[in-house]
Amino acid sequence: QVRAFGPGLQGGIVGKPAPFTIDTKGAGAGGLGLTVEGPCEAKIECQDNGDGTCSVAYLPTEAGEYAINILYAERHIPGSPFKAAVRPAFDPSKVTASGPGLEKAKAGEPAAFTVDCTRAGDAELTIEIVSETGVKNHDGTFDIYYTAPEPGKYVITIRFGGENIPKSPFHVVVSAGVTNSCYRCVRYKFQR
The missing domain is CATH 2.60.40.10 (Immunoglobulins)
Structure with a gap:
């Protein structure tokens, strides 16, 4: 009972x-x-x-x-x-993301931004964008590169330990540029 x-x-x-x-x-x-x-x-x-x-x-x-x-x-x-x-404890409010790829990009051209988790503790970092590659650095930061396939408004969601970091989701306006017909939506997962 x-x-x-x-x-x-x-x-x-x-x-x-x-x-x-x-x-x-x-x-x-x-x-x-x-x-x-x-x-x-x-x-x-x-x-x-x-x-x-x-x-x-x-x-x-x-x-x-x-x-x-x-x-x-x-x-x-x-x-x-x-x-x-x-x-282990973690604090998503201490994760920062910066770089031009969080503000604007051109269709078909690579854009980039950096996510810094050095002061946030240990947890899984997930980034959901139309993307091609991401690089984990050895100092707790991640350099993210992506190519938007066409102009328009995009949303980049960054989570640490399952929780949105400050200012996430980011709204990016992609202007016309080189066209790229091959793309895929990738959800990144990084473990420190």
Whole structure:
């Protein structure tokens, strides 16, 4: 009868609370036991909501796999122990993108811009544009090159750790230039 649900049971990010809820409605009498085991000790906060549920959050301070043990009447509830993957912290607001290719371009001619992730932590960088190539540098920056096939308005979306960076999406006006009939839409994924 006892169940647990919420994002913290699947994982979280170092230094951020990982929340989940335990529902004991209709479970009868019994005590609730909770432990979080992993690469480091995680502080646990539990609040009784007064309706047969409790809100729980643990604070991981190191990346890695954690085991969340939830017991009711000294027995594991269904799914327990839950395996949670905690990722390193990252901050997409510290990613910057600059260069002329984010403002304007000419159809059929290469355009470029640079994405700097050096101060943002570790996460996957994704860039979605009509594109031909991108280069990962060894210093945490990425040089991106693309060729728009025809004039018009284009949108370049840049995400870090699944979240838009500041000013993304970028709106680019492509003026007439050399024509290029062969192009493809590519979604880049870079891992630092």
